[in-house]
Amino acid sequence: MKKILVTGGAGFIGSHLCERLLKEGNEVICLDNYFTGDKQNIIHLLDNPYFELVRHDVTEPYYAEVDEIYNLACPASPVHYQYNPIKTIKTSVMGAINMLGLAKRVKAKILQASTSEVYGDPKIHPQPETYWGHVNPIGIRSCYDEGKRCAETLFMDYHNQNDVKIKIIRIFNTYGPRMNPDDGRVVSNFIVQAIKGKDITIYGDGKQTRSFQYADDLVEGMIRMMNSKDSFLGPVNLGNPGEFTMLELAQKVIEITDSSSKLVFLPLPKDDPMQRKPDISLAYDNLSEWEPKINLEEGLLKTVKYFKNVVSTQ
Ligand SMILES: NC(=O)c1ccc[n+]([C@@H]2O[C@H](COP(=O)([O-])OP(=O)(O)OC[C@H]3O[C@@H](n4cnc5c(N)ncnc54)[C@H](O)[C@@H]3O)[C@@H](O)[C@H]2O)c1
Numbered sequence: 001m002k003k004i005l006v007t008g009g010a011g012f013i014g015s016h017l018c019e020r021l022l023k024e025g026n027e028v029i030c031l032d033n034y035f036t037g038d039k040q041n042i043i044h045l046l047d048n049p050y051f052e053l054v055r056h057d058v059t060e061p062y063y064a065e066v067d068e069i070y071n072l073a074c075p076a077s078p079v080h081y082q083y084n085p086i087k088t089i090k091t092s093v094m095g096a097i098n099m100l101g102l103a104k105r106v107k108a109k110i111l112q113a114s115t116s117e118v119y120g121d122p123k124i125h126p127q128p129e130t131y132w133g134h135v136n137p138i139g140i141r142s143c144y145d146e147g148k149r150c151a152e153t154l155f156m157d158y159h160n161q162n163d164v165k166i167k168i169i170r171i172f173n174t175y176g177p178r179m180n181p182d183d184g185r186v187v188s189n190f191i192v193q194a195i196k197g198k199d200i201t202i203y204g205d206g207k208q209t210r211s212f213q214y215a216d217d218l219v220e221g222m223i224r225m226m227n228s229k230d231s232f233l234g235p236v237n238l239g240n241p242g243e244f245t246m247l248e249l250a251q252k253v254i255e256i257t258d259s260s261s262k263l264v265f266l267p268l269p270k271d272d273p274m275q276r277k278p279d280i281s282l283a284y285d286n287l288s289e290w291e292p293k294i295n296l297e298e299g300l301l302k303t304v305k306y307f308k309n310v311v312s313t314q
Pocket residue numbers: 007008009010011012013014031032033034035036037038056057058059071072073074075076077091095113114115116170171172173174175180
């Protein structure tokens with residue numbers, strides 16, 4: 001039995017990861033300050049004697065004897081990370097320093113949840129890990145993008161300088177049950193609007209594309225990455241290469257929810273990338289042929305089911 005720390009464990013992805021790690025027979029410490037996470041996301045785990053919940057902010061040091069650390073703590077949606085940009089960058093950078101310090105002290109292996117945002121508005125399509133990105137360092141997304149880029153640097157430097165065992169994953173758009181309904185991310189936005197019969201808001205002309213990865217596929221990739229050979233550090237992309245325009249996504253959501261919602265078009269937010277699609281060949285080659293298994297329809301069906309329940313109890 002391994003003792004595993006998950007920072008940001010009460011969030012959307014963190015809660016799925018905690019659930020899976022417990023199912024595999026591990027002991028899990030879930031650490032969260034509940035900025036965007038919610039106790040409701042992990043309430044079903046509280047009876048498990050191998051699950052421990054700690055209210056803590058990663059910008060402060062934390063000490064525990066653990067074998068592995070998954071560092072997920074960080075607001076992930078623009079509305080939340082732009083709410084207090086200084087705090088966002090502190091969470092990424094000081095959080096990374098504190099968790100790397102802990103990993104160094106207790107000789108734990110540590111995985112960083114980085115992001116496709118490190119590629120910025122990419123000039124190469126799809127994005128391989130070798131692409132250094134095209135990021136605005138002083139824009140409204142910079143607190144998140146540059147915070148995550150700096151965290152990657154810190155991970156590499158702790159590895160090179162102090163032999164800390166590190167893993168870096170770059171997560172592309174992920175969706176599924178327990179996404180925060182108010183965080184403005186496109187999948188949850190469209191689903192909630194469609195369920196409520198409200199207008200579906202599309203930014204720009206809706207022809208920009210995104211790839212959408214279902215949460216279970218990501219969690220599988222994260223665990224394979226943590227268990228991969230020590231010499232494979234990443235960064236490695238984890239995402240679904242299937243590419244859809246916002247218009248296509250809206251259409252699918254309308255069909256699945258059988259909604260009467262209409263599409264409305266709003267101006268595109270600043271620095272919004274036009275295209276994002278992962279090249280996942282590195283993950284496939286190094287993580288036992290990892291690739292997403294859940295297609296958009298199947299994932300949307302599960303997510304719609306969850307949000308119908310959320311909306312009906314609001
Ligand atoms: N969901 C995606 O599409 C996506 C894409 C790329 C990267 N990621 C990364 O994955 C991780 C999890 O994202 P998510 O989608 O589950 O978002 P989320 O907002 O649901 O989860 C983040 C969690 O971190 C917690 N947190 C925030 N600041 C903290 C702090 N200072 N101290 C302790 N806890 C703190 C929040 O309360 C929340 O529970 C994030 O690091 C995010 O950057 C997510």
